[in-house]
Amino acid sequence: MRITTRNKTITFGPRPLVMGILNVTPDSFSDGGRYSQKEALSAQVRTMLDNGADLIDVGGESTRPYAEPVSEHEELQRVLPAIACIRALHRTIPISIDTTKAEVARQGLQEGADIINDVSGLRFDPAMVRIAIDYQAPVILMHMRKTPKDMQDEPVYDDVVQEIIDFLAERISWATAQGLDREQIIVDPGLGFGKTVIHNLTILKHLGKFKNLGCPLLVGHSRKGFIGKLLSLETQERDLATALLSSYCATQGADILRVHDVEKTVQAVRLHEAIILAP
Template sequence: MTPAAIKIMGILNVTPDSFSDGGSFYSFDLAVAHAENLIADGADIIDIGGESTRPFAKPVSLDNELQRTIPIIEAIRRRHRIPISIDTVKAEVARRALAAGADIINDISALRHDPDMLDVVQNSTAAVIVMHMQGTPADMQVNPVYDNVVGDLLKFFQERIDWLTASGVDRDRLILDPGIGFGKTADHNLSILKHLSRFTALGLPVLLAHSRKRFLGELTGLAASQRDQLTAVVSALSVNHGISYLRVHDVASTRLAVRLAEAIAQAE
């Protein structure tokens, strides 16, 4: 049995302080132009975020996040039918993003930050990305500790799945994200990557968001802007683990790496 084709989610950060591209696409025109580039490079989904989730990042006000994201969603939707994901922990941002044309809610808190997020999910048909994070962006990298990182994450996901389905959310709307770099050391991240098949064994699509993450720099000494080749390597290795989605900055290099890995996987 050959793995299903992986979908590539292109990252569009409309923030001044994201860890690798903060400020690069902060203006409306630059953000829309970058979305066009991601689509031209073969992105299957555009993920739009208006609040940095880098380690030690400070929260952004609701008004600022809305001003950063909603016009971009509207502009992309006028031009393209590509699925759009809103990367937010705020229920009101998610609600307005869906009204503007977004299709997916990408909540790094797994619906734990804003109690109103469940209501948004219940009253929509949007897919929901449920990510694991230990702590918050403000403190998650201070001293992350697990009994067993893979086992602890599997328990977390099962609890979230049970809670969401008991709340009336269809299981087939859920996508799991192990949260590479969110309250994890380099060793934790490597263990997650080695055992990705244990997450896909839960029977839901799994998203891997490893692009340019700090652990890649810790292992190689490369700066964030130099980690796209490393990101592509990890992307290719994920093919045989049944990963469904890859969230990346450099769509073109990831597309090529995945195409080669899928060809090898499908060979006799």
């Protein structure tokens, strides 16, 4: 399985690819405000590259529970320098732009990003799918209940796994009807986005079912609140648990793991790969 951008082909193999999270926001739940200065931003990018990141995801608008939206101008002011910084340090590493705004995606792709990561599943901005098609950009379609501002207000499902699969199948169908190549679509069940602790655990238990959609599978479990609630850990204490979950997700067929601490997850998935490839 592979996806193709304008300039490169990304191939999925026996181990998941590790996507490093680069939040350039003042209010993200984990690292808000840490990389607003150029020196800190460059240092973090170098750390992720040195630790073996396969992709880097740049986000300029927090999608934590109850987050307020930011203006298009403000988001662009945050993400474009970050993309330029990554490209100055590494010319070819795939970059995804984490946004629900078509104009932010367009300018991000022009600046050097390769992939659109849309947590709304192409629902919030009708122009987004055309940007993806025009720029030959793969798209990550994520499931989210409502919006970040109200997604955690009493989330209820009859069958959380099947309902998410149905949602993603509908989004794939809609996107391909608009002209997006199905082979350019990545799916994400959206852990933590309008889900309770039990919902998240159920999704992880049945993660392999999402492979039936026929698209690469991304899992964004890093430092999520359900880890903290289960293990009584503060946000910055959750990287070991995240790496353990990364290893589990690898066994369930995940293709991309989106994480804050690249080093620990790279170690986890390389061990997984070594076991898979052993005689």
